[in-house]
Amino acid sequence: MSKRDIIKAGYWSIATQKHLKQFTIDSPGIGNFGNLSTAGKAGRFLGAIRGNQVIDNIHKLEQMANSVGISSRAELEMIILPYLVSASDQKIELIKDVTGKVTGIAEYLFTNSAVLEISGQLFENLSPTPEEIVTVETMDETKKIPYLQNELTEFLVNKGHSEENINLSYALQKQFKLIQMFNKSKSSEPIISNEYVWGGNSEKIAMAISGLQTEGRHSLKEIIEIIQQSQGYPLEKLPKEAEELLLLAKKVGMINPTTIISSRGMRKEFGFSSNLIGQHLHDDDILDDVKLLLASIRFGENYTPYSTINDPERFLKKLIESGDIGPHDANATDYTLLEKKGIVRVVNKTKFNYYTGRNRTGACLELIRKDVAEEALKIIKSPNYNFQSDSEITDFSSMIDTGSFLSPEESRIRLGEMPEHVREVEEHAVRVLRGELL
Secondary structure (H helix, E strand, O other), X not given: OOHHHHHHHHXXXXXXXXXHOOOOOOOOOXXXXXXXXXXXXXXXXXXXXXXXXXXXXXXXXXXXXXXXXXXXXXXXXXXXXXXXXXXXXXXXXXXXXXXXXEEEEEEOOOOHHHHHHHHHHHHHHOOOOHHHHHHHHHHHHHHHOOEEHXXXXXXXXXXXXXXXXXXXXXXXXXXXXXXXXXXXXXXXXXXXXXXXXXXXXXXXHHHHOOOOOHHHHHHHHHHHHHHHHOOOEEHHHOOHHHHHHHHHXXXXXXXXXXXXXXXXXXXXXXEEEOOOOOOOOOOOOOOOHHHHHHHHHHHHXXXXXXXXXXXXXXXXXXXXXXXXXXXXXXXHOOXXXXXXXXXXXXXXXXXXXXXXXXXXXXXXXEEOOHHXXXXXXXXXXXXXXXXXXXXXXXXXXOOXXXXXXXXXXXXXXXXXXXXXXXHHHHHHHHHHHOOOOO
16 A cells, blocks of 8 residues: 555545444444554544653553543553554553563654554554445545545446445445445436545535525525634524524534533534645544644633633744643633543743742643644634633533543444543543552
8 A cells, every 4th residue: 555545544544443433343244444544543542642752651641541432451452552563663662660561652743634544554453344444435525525436336346346345335434424325316326435524525515404494594504604604603692593504514514512511511513614624634633632722722712611711823832832831720611521531731830930929839831732733823823713702501500521522423423422421530530641550
């Protein structure tokens, strides 16, 4: 495989695993995507640890692995880590004690492209099935533009795939909502599309809204414009009359809803347009880092009593230029999701405050992945971007630190579902991440 093909495989491994983890492990047919799922899970784990350089606390590694669906130390140590070491060309090294027991990890990953490349190499090393290879090709092609089924089949046959494998792959992808098949009004030939064909594709949008009256299409256009001009817009602030149109926009990918759930169960959705990032095909925040950073700032700006982020641009500039920000009480409570994803770390520091003329000790945010913050800053500095919004919520009595995050794909698949949260478990996880428990 060429480097581009390997990165492509890594990208779609991660995208596929983000979908498949919504289904139970005993779902009929899910085993046909076993290699894609393993490679994707490993890639998401790499995305979480990237930028830490050395993590010598196995319990912290476990917490970071658990955040992407690696549920046990045995799976991490016996499956994921050995696969990653073999696929990484020495970019991943295990730290072991004198008995040979894994105690940590060292990584030399500087870009998301490196994460995708290792994930793709791991996928190739696993000897994927023909159906999995067809899945990668299908999803990659239909991201660019929806295809008539016969055209896509011809394309895949010309690449050396059999029609039997192609049709089986289609059936599996449709079963697990990786692709959509729908009929064009003037043709009996099905059109194949997927979750990652963005709203900027006029052909898909035209078919999605073809049943709407003129007034409905105009209203939907207004909703999309609001989201495009104000990335991370709190969706509850949209007019109630827009709920059905909003649901349509979410389901077809014209809006990417990112959900943050507090540890006490308060759930808030933030809307991002489909073209948030991505000058290149496989460079569109597939790991959700930028969306999570922007949504966390939005959450702190609108829904928590602890945060004092009045100027998000200034906040991000300070974090990027200084490498840290604080001390501030909010840093200990408002950004635990960013800790889990390895975007920041929370540390206690003593720093001189020029305003008070005294030293202050407290929680500081240290930036781990500068490129994520820089990408977020570019978005909010855009002349078409409006980050300000007035909060209508005045009762914060139910709020504590944020405890969960749903990607846009999860939100589209699981609209209305909310996992249970146990405060003690969440607090334990945070203490492990910060090295307070050994």
